[in-house]
Structure formats: C-alpha cells, structure tokens
Amino acid sequence: MLTYNTQLKDIKIPEYGRNIQSMVDYALTIEDRDERNAAAHAIVRIMNTLFPVANKNDEDAQRRYWDHLAIMSDFKLDIDWPFEEVITEQSLTPKPEAVPYDTGIIGLRQYGRNIESMVAMIADMEEGRDRYELVTMIANQMKKNLLAANRDDNVDERILKDLYEMSGGKIRLNPGDIRLHEYNIVEPATKKKKKK
Numbered sequence: 001m002l003t004y005n006t007q008l009k010d011i012k013i014p015e016y017g018r019n020i021q022s023m024v025d026y027a028l029t030i031e032d033r034d035e036r037n038a039a040a041h042a043i044v045r046i047m048n049t050l051f052p053v054a055n056k057n058d059e060d061a062q063r064r065y066w067d068h069l070a071i072m073s074d075f076k077l078d079i080d081w082p083f084e085e086v087i088t089e090q091s092l093t094p095k096p097e098a099v100p101y102d103t104g105i106i107g108l109r110q111y112g113r114n115i116e117s118m119v120a121m122i123a124d125m126e127e128g129r130d131r132y133e134l135v136t137m138i139a140n141q142m143k144k145n146l147l148a149a150n151r152d153d154n155v156d157e158r159i160l161k162d163l164y165e166m167s168g169g170k171i172r173l174n175p176g177d178i179r180l181h182e183y184n185i186v187e188p189a190t191k192k193k194k195k196k
Helices: 014-029 033-050 059-072 113-123 129-149 155-166
Strands: none
Touching: 014 033, 014 059, 033 059, 113 129, 113 155, 129 155
C-alpha cells in the first residue's frame, strides 16, 4: 500500500524536504553524544550543499543552518552547538508588548471618542467662520450617530444641548443659529423567499 505525504508527520521547514527532516528525526534517536554531534554536522553539510550560499565563510549563513536544525528538531537535539547562543523556541515567538489602551470614560457614548476630542479642540478655537463650519460638520455627524443609535424627536435640540455639555459651555448655539441636515432613515430590506 502506498504511503501518502498527508499521512506522514509534518515537516518543520518544508524547504529542506522530507529527507532532511528524516535525518534530523534519526539524529534525535542516537544515544551516543559524539555520534549525535557527527550526525548534526553531516546534516548541516548536506543542507549547505543543497542550499548553498554565495559566501561559504559567511557566519550568519552558517548560523542559519544550525538554527534551522534546531527548529527542525523541535529544539530537542542535545549536541555541542558551534555557536554560543542557540536559538530557542521563546526567541522565535517572543511575547508581544502590551498595547496601551485609553481607558478614559466617554461622556456620551453614542457619539464616540473621536467626536468628543474634536469638540474639545474646536471649543478652544477663536470665534469665526472656520469654527462655525467645523461645528456645523461635527453637529451633522453627531446627528447621524444619534439617529443610528435611536430615533427620537427633537434630535436637533438634543445635539445642541450635547454640544454645549461636551464643550464645557464653550459652544453655545441656538436652534436658529445652525441648520442641520435632514436624514432619511431607511429600514434594511428583508428578503422573503417565495414559496413555489
């Protein structure tokens, strides 16, 4: 009966092929340390022959072969390594650094942190046309966000009140001062299958 590759053990580094992996597996079973060292050196010479580097004296390239040997043996090969620092499993998959998250509390969650930070920036701007246009754009975005969250009446008044609160009283607008866009909320269509 034929043996298929799918039935065999996985190869750690597929570039070297199943024969090199079999040699490494055999080297792990050798009990005599000197014999095991000789086998490891022979495997590295074969790897170097099959996948030569341009400069034979390149220490990094030679070290790479030994690192690959360690990886292929699951870091279990007990030999006299020619390099002082041997690659370890921990050095291959180092623990990632913790991602710093801003855990500050969002005042009005329906608008989000970005809107809150933009309102804080605009609150300190001088009065003028630029500030008015920015406030209008932010208020329109707030209206979209609010309508997505819930569909109340008097949305415009609520947004102006929320803008006033978020800015610490620095952005005060009356309903007659600003005109917000009208948004039509479209309900998602539900597809019903027809019975045949």
